[in-house]
Amino acid sequence: MQLLLVRHALPLRSEAGQGSDPDLSAEGIEQAKRLPDALSRFPVTRVVSSPQRRAIQTGQPLADALGLSIEIDERLAEYDRDLAHYTPIEEASKEDLQRLMDGHLPGAVDEDAFLARVTAGIDDVVAAAGHDETVAVFSHGGVINAMVHSIMKTERLLCVQVDYAGVTRLLKSRAGGLGVASINGTEHVWDLLPRNLRW
Template sequence: MQLLLVRHALPLRSEAGQGSDPDLSPEGVEQAKRLPDALKRFPITRLVSSPQRRALQTGQPVADALGLPIEVDERLAEYDYGQSHYTPIEEASEEDLKRLMSGQLPGDVDQDAFIARVRAGIDDVVATAGHDETVAVFSHGGVVNAMVHTVMKTERLLCVQVDYAGVTRLLWSRTAGLNVASVNGTEHVWDLLPRNLRW
């Protein structure tokens, strides 16, 4: 089976006390609108999402295009789930940015528990999917990294760049289990990514 791990599109920032579950920004809405065309070459049979709005809103255009419901799995939420606010990586504090750049989650996150939660969610998606199915999972950069790290046994948890609306493909087989097929496909949103606006 095939898993398409799609990072959410660009969200709004939320301030302290507003929660860590903001809506997509106008730019993020435009990124999400490109996903149906970007994913149409895949025979998607099922959609699963983190419960956070930025992931659900990213998946909605695909759900509308395919006429499929979006299943919600709380285990696929980001490590900031339930925190007091959301800060896009571009606005992270210097301390948190140093940790993230060194491949670690922010200091108040239980990294092992986060990885175990994510892996349990993905394992259940795989276990309930048919051998020939393709499942699109709308989630978060930390979740994608947790899976790439687990499957590839990388030294650092945050081992790959995952852009907004980027697509990472995992393949599962009965003999080899999960394997990483591709990471962070962004051709469909290249011109809409904050880090590329300077080029």
């Protein structure tokens, strides 16, 4: 089976006390609108999402195009779900950026528990899928990194760059293990990514 791990599109920033579950920004809505065409070559049979709004809103255009409902799995939430606010990476402090570049989650987050939660959620999605099925999972950069780290045994938990609306493909072998087929495909939103707008 094939698993498409899609990072949420660009969300709004939230302020302290507003929680870490913002809606998509106008740019993020445009990014999400491109996903049905970008994923049309894949025979998606299920759409699964993190419970956070930015992931659900990113998956909705694909679900609507396919006439599917979005299944919510709490275990696919990002590590920041209980923080007081959400800050897009482009606005992160130097200290937060350095921590991320060093491959670490915030100090208050139990990395082992986060990894166990995410892998259990993905394992169940995979176990419920048929051999020929493709499942699209809308989630977060930390979640996608956790899966790549788990499969590839990377040194750092945060091991790959995952852009907004980027697509990472995992394949399940006949022997039952997951392998990484591709990471962070962004051709469909290249011109809408904040880092590319600077060039």
